[in-house]
Amino acid sequence: MKKYKGIWPVVPTIFDEVGNLDLDGQKRTLDFLIDQNVDGACILANYSEQFSLSDDERRLLQKVCIEHTAGCIPLIVTISHFSTRIACERAKSAKKEGASIVMAMPPYHGALLKSTPQQIIDHFKEMGDVGIPIMLQDAPLSGVTLPVKLLAEMATSIEMLQLFKIESAGAAEKIHALLQIADDHITGPFDGEEGITLYADLVAGATGSMTSALIPDLIRPVITSYLCGNSTLAKDLYDKVLPIINHENRQCGFRATKEAMVEGGIIKSSYCRHPIEKLRPQARKLLIELLQLHNPAILTWGK
Amino acid sequence: MKKYKGIWPVVPTIFDEVGNLDLDGQKRTLDFLIDQNVDGACILANYSEQFSLSDDERRLLQKVCIEHTAGCIPLIVTISHFSTRIACERAKSAKKEGASIVMAMPPYHGALLKSTPQQIIDHFKEMGDVGIPIMLQDAPLSGVTLPVKLLAEMATSIEMLQLFKIESAGAAEKIHALLQIADDHITGPFDGEEGITLYADLVAGATGSMTSALIPDLIRPVITSYLCGNSTLAKDLYDKVLPIINHENRQCGFRATKEAMVEGGIIKSSYCRHPIEKLRPQARKLLIELLQLHNPAILTWGK
Numbered sequence: 001m002k003k004y005k006g007i008w009p010v011v012p013t014i015f016d017e018v019g020n021l022d023l024d025g026q027k028r029t030l031d032f033l034i035d036q037n038v039d040g041a042c043i044l045a046n047y048s049e050q051f052s053l054s055d056d057e058r059r060l061l062q063k064v065c066i067e068h069t070a071g072c073i074p075l076i077v078t079i080s081h082f083s084t085r086i087a088c089e090r091a092k093s094a095k096k097e098g099a100s101i102v103m104a105m106p107p108y109h110g111a112l113l114k115s116t117p118q119q120i121i122d123h124f125k126e127m128g129d130v131g132i133p134i135m136l137q138d139a140p141l142s143g144v145t146l147p148v149k150l151l152a153e154m155a156t157s158i159e160m161l162q163l164f165k166i167e168s169a170g171a172a173e174k175i176h177a178l179l180q181i182a183d184d185h186i187t188g189p190f191d192g193e194e195g196i197t198l199y200a201d202l203v204a205g206a207t208g209s210m211t212s213a214l215i216p217d218l219i220r221p222v223i224t225s226y227l228c229g230n231s232t233l234a235k236d237l238y239d240k241v242l243p244i245i246n247h248e249n250r251q252c253g254f255r256a257t258k259e260a261m262v263e264g265g266i267i268k269s270s271y272c273r274h275p276i277e278k279l280r281p282q283a284r285k286l287l288i289e290l291l292q293l294h295n296p297a298i299l300t301w302g303k
Numbered sequence: 304m305k306k307y308k309g310i311w312p313v314v315p316t317i318f319d320e321v322g323n324l325d326l327d328g329q330k331r332t333l334d335f336l337i338d339q340n341v342d343g344a345c346i347l348a349n350y351s352e353q354f355s356l357s358d359d360e361r362r363l364l365q366k367v368c369i370e371h372t373a374g375c376i377p378l379i380v381t382i383s384h385f386s387t388r389i390a391c392e393r394a395k396s397a398k399k400e401g402a403s404i405v406m407a408m409p410p411y412h413g414a415l416l417k418s419t420p421q422q423i424i425d426h427f428k429e430m431g432d433v434g435i436p437i438m439l440q441d442a443p444l445s446g447v448t449l450p451v452k453l454l455a456e457m458a459t460s461i462e463m464l465q466l467f468k469i470e471s472a473g474a475a476e477k478i479h480a481l482l483q484i485a486d487d488h489i490t491g492p493f494d495g496e497e498g499i500t501l502y503a504d505l506v507a508g509a510t511g512s513m514t515s516a517l518i519p520d521l522i523r524p525v526i527t528s529y530l531c532g533n534s535t536l537a538k539d540l541y542d543k544v545l546p547i548i549n550h551e552n553r554q555c556g557f558r559a560t561k562e563a564m565v566e567g568g569i570i571k572s573s574y575c576r577h578p579i580e581k582l583r584p585q586a587r588k589l590l591i592e593l594l595q596l597h598n599p600a601i602l603t604w605g606k
Contacts, residue, residue: 051412051416053386055358083576085322086357110354110412110444111414111443111446112443112446115578122578126577140414141416142413142414143413273388274386274425275385275387275410277422
């Protein structure tokens with residue numbers, strides 16, 4: 001069995017109703033996740049709206065979240081930056097403050113700046129020298145295509161790079177192919193994207209998933225039962241929650257978790273910074289209805 | 304004649320040989336530009352490698368550059384950020400410290416996050432409330448397509464938005480079409496992209512250009528002679544320097560200015576932060592040879 005496994009949800013960034021960081025809400029969000037027995041959690045990810053934060057806010061959130069979860073669950077801190085130097089500075093800061101893992105996409109900026117294979121290798125190699133475990137995030141947002149051979153080469157040659165979060169198109173195929181080449185060098189084959197491809201990814205060899213924080217209590221049993229060898233139960237549990245995941249993934253994005261957390265009294269505001277638009281009432285209503293069918297903790301924990 | 308005109312080069316960000324900011328080199332770069340009688344200059348642009356800088360470094364560069372040029376030339380500070388809130392905070396800071404203009408692309412992040420027309424309008428409207436003139440940058444890097452009608456609508460409805468730097472595909476067509484609809488609301492129709500489409504853009508109605516800092520002394524006469532009505536001389540001068548601009552635009556990018564500044568003794572290092580690669584020796588050699596044919600100030604000013 002792999003060293004890293006289970007459910008490691010993305011922690012949403014909580015704002016108040018005018019867009020300031022809501023650190024009390026942030027802590028309650030972490031408490032909610034800890035109470036769901038998650039195996040770990042990830043901050044400053046894309047689903048944490050990292051692209052809407054300043055560097056100062058990133059630093060503050062990292063400090064507050066690491067301090068608040070200390071001794072309870074391991075935290076992954078996302079450190080992606082186009083500049084290798086700045087990504088490494090972020091890795092050093094995360095390590096120093098007590099993060100367990102850092103997560104990064106390859107260098108990208110806008111629609112045109114996409115790193116080459118050699119640039120990507122050098123980027124992660126330098127990050128590896130910081131001395132904290134790295135999870136490489138293979139996500140469509142970067143616009144950078146990461147061939148399996150490149151990922152395998154890095155897993156083999158960069159000691160600190162043994163975790164891979166694959167959420168690009170054809171995730172299951174990629175996880176399978178990657179493990180075929182570099183199984184011994186990978187301690188955490190993960191997927192992401194709210195778990196929309198989770199069952200196929202588990203079959204392909206994923207041992208962990210970075211879902212959202214929407215229904216960790218409902219998705220965790222899918223993963224644990226699959227990893228314990230009960231694939232029939234896993235498939236059954238997965239199929240039951242798939243309508244929620246599908247609605248989240250295709251209609252709501254990261255707004256789903258925050259809307260459900262407001263509904264359940266965990267946080268006060270579902271505010272996302274402009275230009276992110278408020279979720280349409282129709283989509284929100286369907287989300288809550290889908291959730292109510294399963295009575296997940298997100299609707300009851302805060303009450 | 305339009306209020307804003309002439310040559311407003313992008314100021315490169317100067318690093319030392321290990322990648323720290325070189326503030327002495329930065330000031331010499333500004334002195335060099337001032338000595339070339341530029342009409343203004345722009346900091347923290349894409350050709351300033353803004354995507355390789357931290358927020359702290361942006362703040363420091365803004366402060367140093369505004370203080371150093373105070374009373375000599377007006378400065379444009381680039382403030383692009385996906386979040387409207389953070390872009391506006393940057394605009395406020397630039398205004399407070401003495402910038403003349405702020406420049407921004409529409410909201411974008413990575414390969415997928417591209418703002419809609421309404422989001423773009425709201426983004427610039429809120430920025431307009433800060434009360435400093437805005438130059439909208441229409442550049443391919445953002446991945447956001449900006450229809451002429453949208454630009455015209457914003458020029459007409461947002462008082463502080465009267466400058467447009469058009470460097471997307473078909474720049475001359477776009478400048479022409481924009482001026483046909485919203486001429487009275489535009490005080491600065493500019494182009495960019497090192498001046499690779501400058502002559503056509505001048506004919507289309509551009510009154511200013513945000514070139515690089517490579518050959519402002521050679522490009523300035525193109526613009527001034529055209530604006531004075533001597534289009535034949537402008538065309539002749541432009542054709543003579545076009546091989547330099549073409550080599551810069553298609554082979555070197557922002558590395559050209561820094562290599563030429565090292566060659567001319569203005570700065571000590573042409574370092575660009577990883578993953579930007581060093582310019583190939585062949586491309587550098589051809590750049591210097593092309594420059595030497597015209598003996599531009601960049602090769603002599605620092606000696």
